Amino acid sequence: MAALELGTGPRGVLLVPEAGARGKCGWMSYASELAAKGLRVMTFDMPDSVSSSGSGAGPGFGEAGVQTVDTALNRLRADGATAVVLVGASAGATTALAAEESAVADAAPGVTSVVALSADELGDLPAHASTIYVPTLIAVAAGDRYVSISDERQLFDALATPSELKTLDMRPSGSGHGWDLLSDQTFKDKVTAFITTQLATGYTVWGTGPRTVVLSNQSDRDQDSWHAYADHLVAEGYRVAMWDYGTGDPVTALSDLVKALRAQQAGPVFLIGASKGGKTSLVAAAGITPPVTGVVTLSAETVLAPGIDVSTYVKHLTCPLLLVTSAQDGYGSADAAKTFQADQPNLAATLIYPGSDHGTALLTGAEAKAVIADIDDFLKAH
Numbered sequence: 001m002a003a004l005e006l007g008t009g010p011r012g013v014l015l016v017p018e019a020g021a022r023g024k025c026g027w028m029s030y031a032s033e034l035a036a037k038g039l040r041v042m043t044f045d046m047p048d049s050v051s052s053s054g055s056g057a058g059p060g061f062g063e064a065g066v067q068t069v070d071t072a073l074n075r076l077r078a079d080g081a082t083a084v085v086l087v088g089a090s091a092g093a094t095t096a097l098a099a100e101e102s103a104v105a106d107a108a109p110g111v112t113s114v115v116a117l118s119a120d121e122l123g124d125l126p127a128h129a130s131t132i133y134v135p136t137l138i139a140v141a142a143g144d145r146y147v148s149i150s151d152e153r154q155l156f157d158a159l160a161t162p163s164e165l166k167t168l169d170m171r172p173s174g175s176g177h178g179w180d181l182l183s184d185q186t187f188k189d190k191v192t193a194f195i196t197t198q199l200a201t202g203y204t205v206w207g208t209g210p211r212t213v214v215l216s217n218q219s220d221r222d223q224d225s226w227h228a229y230a231d232h233l234v235a236e237g238y239r240v241a242m243w244d245y246g247t248g249d250p251v252t253a254l255s256d257l258v259k260a261l262r263a264q265q266a267g268p269v270f271l272i273g274a275s276k277g278g279k280t281s282l283v284a285a286a287g288i289t290p291p292v293t294g295v296v297t298l299s300a301e302t303v304l305a306p307g308i309d310v311s312t313y314v315k316h317l318t319c320p321l322l323l324v325t326s327a328q329d330g331y332g333s334a335d336a337a338k339t340f341q342a343d344q345p346n347l348a349a350t351l352i353y354p355g356s357d358h359g360t361a362l363l364t365g366a367e368a369k370a371v372i373a374d375i376d377d378f379l380k381a382h
Contacts, residue, residue: 001071003044004028005079007035010222010244011199012081014073014111015043016092018178019061026089026179030188037196042076044068059123060094069099073111082223082244083204085195086111089178090146093119097136097155101128112205113137113198115191118177120147122155129158131208133264135165137194139187141175165264167194203243203257207234211268211293212261213379214241216254216277218299218359225274229363232372238379239265250276251304254284258292268293270379274359275331279304282321282340286313294382296322296375299333299358300340310336314343321348322378324371328356349378 004024013034015027023045031041046061046068061068069086076084088096093116100114113135119125136159140152149170156168169190175181182188204223213233215226223242230240241261245253258269269292273281278300285295300323302310314321321344323337334352341350351374357365363372 001044001047001068001075003042003072003075004031005040005042005076006031007038007040008080009038009040010080010082011038012040012042012076012084013195013199014069014076014084014086015041016069016086016088016096017043017046018090018092019046030179030182034192034195037192039195039199040076040079040081042072042079044072059098059125060088060091060096060119060121065091065095066099066102069095070102073099083112083199085113085115085198087115087117087191087195088119089117090119091121093117093178094121094123094125097129097132098125100134101125101132112203113194115139115194117179117181117191118144118147119152119155120177122147122151126155126158129155130160133160133208134205135194135198136161137167137169137191139169139171139181139191141171141173141177141181143173144177146177161264203241205239205241205261206230207237207239209234209237209239210265211237211270211379212239212241212265213270213272214243214254214258214261214281216243216250216271216273216280217245218275218277219245221274221360225360229360229372236376236379245276250280251284251287254280255288258284258288268382270294270296270382272296272298272375273300274298274362275300275333276304277359279308279310282310282317283308283313285319286316291317291319294320294322294378296324296378297337297340298324298360298362299326299329299331300336301331301333302336302339311339311343314340317344317347319347320378320382322375323348323350324353324362324375325351326353326355326357326362326367329358330356331358333358
């Protein structure tokens, strides 16, 4: 696959090209603008063997196009992107949506959000769009000779994305098709604002189960540290959200994330956190309304920087707690678990395993099988 990557950092954008000879070059100007804003941007050429699918091989560039998008997405993630917005033009827009639909259907990692500019050659995509729930911006110009506004409206209405998280932007006649829509500076600014806003959340969602688990990492890790465990949870039927700390208050960020996830889908929400993430989960859970269904901590200590006494918040919790730690934890989490247990003797359960594993190491170390099984039992029981 011939690809070009610009920019650095964990916030990624994957630009899917239109059909035709321009390929990735059609995105170059916009890719440079996004990279200048601190984003990691990749664009690529569809292989010669892939063509837009007017022949009925599937929406957009067909299944081969979806596989190419998946390959590019995996490369972008391997290079350091932890949250990705998928942006496509024309047949590339339809393929971007089809890739998200395919990822959701297969319970594989999805993308943070999608921008579809003049999605054409829709095929049967509207019939399957009810599995797409990420924030989505669809745009089309009046009088577009390749796709009608009514077709785009049908696709838009079929999305499972909550109404407040999806937009159908009907551009004036003559605005162009696909990436040409970005020639209007005001509209381009709108698209860019959508992308940067979605990436500012810094979270990704895997799976489509009716019960949601939010994973908060320890201070020396990012959301990638959860991937193996997230795969397990998805296989168990959960929707799993992972996120990265920004420069602001992590408790507020986690609370806002739960609010956003609830806006997308109703149902039980569990918080699982490692070390700093465990402390953040306990403090946030005390203020989230309605209350979360349960909290699991891996090696949570008693103080959340800058000097927050976690025990004070634990005393106000009304949901079940599972406090997981190791007997020789070097950061004091075994003693902290005893404190939290005393704070909530009727709601908390404490599990102390042999060894000194800390945080997510409990999920991969010598006691991992037992730890994961015990957490599974807790989630299923509530």
